[in-house]
Amino acid sequence: MSSPVAATTPGRDSSSDTAAPDVATAKPVYDVPSLIGKTIDEIRSTLGKPLDSEIEPSELQLDTGVDQWENVFEKNGCQLLVTFDPRTRKVVDFFLEGNKQESVLRIGQLSADATDYRIEYVKAIRDPSAITGVKAIPTPKVVVREPAPKVPTVRTWTDATGRYKTEGTFAGVESGKVKLIKADGTSINLPLEKLSQEDRQWIKNQGN
Numbered sequence: 291m292s293s294p295v296a297a298t299t300p301g302r303d304s305s306s307d308t309a310a311p312d313v314a315t316a317k318p319v320y321d322v323p324s325l326i327g328k329t330i331d332e333i334r335s336t337l338g339k340p341l342d343s344e345i346e347p348s349e350l351q352l353d354t355g356v357d358q359w360e361n362v363f364e365k366n367g368c369q370l371l372v373t374f375d376p377r378t379r380k381v382v383d384f385f386l387e388g389n390k391q392e393s394v395l396r397i398g399q400l401s402a403d404a405t406d407y408r409i410e411y412v413k414a415i416r417d418p419s420a421i422t423g424v425k426a427i428p429t430p431k432v433v434v435r436e437p438a439p440k441v442p443t444v445r446t447w448t449d450a451t452g453r454y455k456t457e458g459t460f461a462g463v464e465s466g467k468v469k470l471i472k473a474d475g476t477s478i479n480l481p482l483e484k485l486s487q488e489d490r491q492w493i494k495n496q497g498n
Contacts, residue, residue, distance in 0.1 A: 316393035319368045322384050322400055326407050326428050329379040330361065333372060337363040347376050358382055368397055385412070387423040394424045405429065444473070448486040456480075463493060 325333055334340065340361035347356045356376070363370045371385040388394040391411060395402070402409045410425040442459040447470065449455075458470030458478065467479040482490065 316390075316396040318399045319366050319397045320370050320386070320399065322370070322386075322398040322426050323404065323407070325381075325384065326426070327431075328381065330372065330374040330381060331379055333363075333381065334361070337365070337370070341369075352376065370398070381428060383410075383428070384426040385423055386426075389414070389421055389423075391421060391424065398424070398426065400424065400426055442471075445489075445492070447480065447489050449480075449484055450486055452486065460493065460496065468493065 340363055342361055345361055347359050358373055359376045361372045373382040374380060375382060386394050386398045400409060407426045407428050410427055411421045412423045412425060414420040414422050444457060444459050446455055446457050458472050461469040461471050463482060466482050468482050470478050
């Protein structure tokens with residue numbers, strides 16, 4: 291769903307009437323890479339007011355399921371079409387119109403080798419060998435979450451005979467001795483071979 295003013299809709303056959311400048315003469319107009327990751331509100335703040343008469347969908351349109359909207363910006367005679375999600379404010383893609391790949395990329399300062407967005411050439415309907423423009427589609431960010439640190443576990447430790455028990459937090463094994471930290475902060479060392487089979491297996495599972 292697009293706003294009424296968005297006349298540069300990707301996919302329309304403009305190969306015959308909208309030509310980008312020659313590669314040699316094409317000059318940068320938009321710094322699209324600097325807009326990647328920004329919300330539509332931040333982009334409006336950077337580029338100014340869109341040309342659209344309705345820059346946002348109405349509540350009724352949102353209620354009927356409209357999940358994408360378009361804003362058209364103009365600078366130095368070049369239009370940049372920005373499609374966004376009106377609820378999350380995230381940008382879906384940027385579109386620059388023109389039928390010459392390299393010149394359109396130069397106008398938007400775009401690179402086919404970028405990692406934070408991907409380039410998609412929009413083919414002309416009447417002639418699939420030609421293009422009507424270039425889309426820059428932001429690459430979803432992969433959030434790598436650090437594993438939660440292990441919380442020291444207070445255990446009840448038992449000797450091999452089962453008669454003696456003590457509580458403490460496991461603090462490692464050194465020279466055959468198991469170090470335990472008591473509740474009062476003091477430490478004790480117990481011979482590994484003197485612990486119960488269950489305790490020795492637990493320590494083994496910790497990578498010791």
